[in-house]
Amino acid sequence: MGKVATGLSMSLDGFIAGPNDGPERPLGDGGERLFSWYSSGDTDYSLPGTEMVFKVSPQSAELLRETHRKMGAFVTGRRTFDITNGWGGRPPLGVPTFVVTHTIPQEWVYEGAPFTFVTDGVESAVEQAQAVAGEKIVAVGAASIAQQCIRAGLLDEIHIDLAPVLLGDGVRLFDNLGGQVELERTEMVKAPDVTHMTFRDIR
Amino acid sequence: MRKLVVSEFVSLDGVVEDPSWTFQFSSEEQEKFKFDELSATDDLLLGQVTYEGFAAAWPQMAEQTREYDAMMIGYPKHVVSTTLQEPLEWS
Numbered sequence: 001m002g003k004v005a006t007g008l009s010m011s012l013d014g015f016i017a018g019p020n021d022g023p024e025r026p027l028g029d030g031g032e033r034l035f036s037w038y039s040s041g042d043t044d045y046s047l048p049g050t051e052m053v054f055k056v057s058p059q060s061a062e063l064l065r066e067t068h069r070k071m072g073a074f075v076t077g078r079r080t081f082d083i084t085n086g087w088g089g090r091p092p093l094g095v096p097t098f099v100v101t102h103t104i105p106q107e108w109v110y111e112g113a114p115f116t117f118v119t120d121g122v123e124s125a126v127e128q129a130q131a132v133a134g135e136k137i138v139a140v141g142a143a144s145i146a147q148q149c150i151r152a153g154l155l156d157e158i159h160i161d162l163a164p165v166l167l168g169d170g171v172r173l174f175d176n177l178g179g180q181v182e183l184e185r186t187e188m189v190k191a192p193d194v195t196h197m198t199f200r201d202i203r
Numbered sequence: 204m205r206k207l208v209v210s211e212f213v214s215l216d217g218v219v220e221d222p223s224w225t226f227q228f229s230s231e232e233q234e235k236f237k238f239d240e241l242s243a244t245d246d247l248l249l250g251q252v253t254y255e256g257f258a259a260a261w262p263q264m265a266e267q268t269r270e271y272d273a274m275m276i277g278y279p280k281h282v283v284s285t286t287l288q289e290p291l292e293w294s
Contacts, residue, residue, distance in 0.1 A: 014217040160215075174216030183215065199215065 002072055002133045004126055006146040007159035008173060009034040009194070015170035016143055026083050028170050034163045037194035049094025057191040067159070068093055072136025073129035075100065075122070077145040081115075089113035092139075096132045098125040100145060122148045143173050151178045155201055158183065162195040207248070210240060241274050251284035258293035 008016045011034060018028030027034070041056035045064050056064065071093055078101035089110025091097040096114045104117040118125040122145060129138040137157075140149050149155040187198040212225040249257065257275070265272045280294055 158215075172217075177216065 001130050002136045002138055003156040004130070004138045004140060004149060004154050005157035005159060006140050006149070006155060007067065007161070008141055008143075008146070009037075009161040009163055010173055011163055011165050011167040011170075013166045013168065014172050014174060015167040016173045017171040018167055019169045019171075021083060021171060023083055023085060030167060031170060033165050033167070034161075037161065037163065037191065040193050041191075047093070049092075050090065057193070059189050059191040060194060060196065063189055063196050070137045071095060071139050072133025073098065073138045075125045075129050075138060075140045075145060075149075077142065078102070079144060080142045086110060086113065086115065091115070095139075096129070098129045100125045100148075123152055123154065126154050143171050143175075146173065147176045150181060150201075151176070153201075153203065157186075157201070158199045160197045160199070162197060164193070164195075205245065208244075238271070241271065244274075244278065247275075247278045247280045249280060249282050251282060251287055254280070254282045254284070254287070254291075254293075258291070262293065 010016050015031075016034065017026075018031035021028035021031065025031075037060060038054040038056060041054075041058075041060060043056055043058045043061040045054045045056050045061045046052070047054065048068055054064075073095050074091055074093070074097040076091075076097060076099055078099060081099045081101070086108070089112075091114065094114065096116065098116045098118050100118050100122050102119060104119065108115075116128065118128065126138060126140070126149065140146055140155065146155065146158075182202050183199040184202050185197060186200050187196070189196040211219050212222045213219050214224070261268075261272060261275050276294075280291075282291070
């Protein structure tokens with residue numbers, strides 16, 4: 001069965017979005033800074049399943065290629081789904097996406113979009129995603145879903161793209177964990193404008 | 204003018220409180236880093252709580268940490284406090 005992993009850009013003070021995030025401003029006040037490493041390099045990286053082309057460092061491009069190649073499904077929460085307006089019907093990498101929600105949106109207009117709405121909790125969503133992903137990785141996010149997976153002991157890996165900035169306020173990734181979690185750092189890539197780190201849950 | 208450097212033991216979720224949890228992660232590489240860092244330090248700027256923590260902990264560890272202890276004692280220390288009175292016990 002494939003691993004469950006979360007991957008997010010985070011500030012040194014632990015935020016994955018600035019304050020006041022919402023549909024009008026998906027990354028919150030100042031949150032774009034967390035993603036400036038996607039456009040500050042000299043190497044093209046085309047995001048699979050989209051027309052988006054990033055400009056990253058060669059190290060980051062290699063890491064993104066490797067990470068995205070292994071990704072088989074995505075589990076996300078209703079808040080992220082709403083803030084991104086369902087990614088306009090095209091979720092990251094175009095992989096099957098499971099949205100944890102209490103109520104299935106009725107106004108959904110994107111025919112054929114690869115979404116499954118799951119109303120019986122994050123464990124069920126991860127189970128369904130793993131069934132689809134096979135040996136590939138199930139990515140989970142953003143903050144709330146990652147926290148729910150950590151609390152439920154479902155998360156195998158945490159991948160952080162550490163941006164060299166102190167945002168001061170915003171959406172914290174590591175809240176509501178329910179206690180101490182032992183990790184092992186399995187990878188670290190120092191790119192010029194971001195530090196990529198991978199941790200394994202060794203509970 | 205000299206640089207002001209902040210150096211902290213911090214967990215991935217941002218906790219710095221009670222650094223005794225960091226001992227299990229010590230290594231030769233980490234010790235060398237801290238030693239080099241302390242060697243390059245001229246003065247310490249501390250708050251009262253950290254000063255009192257250091258004053259309680261360092262003399263206890265003097266045996267195991269000889270070189271460090273000597274460095275820690277040697278630094279001029281600047282403690283920010285509205286209540287502490289000189290002379291200070293550990294300096």
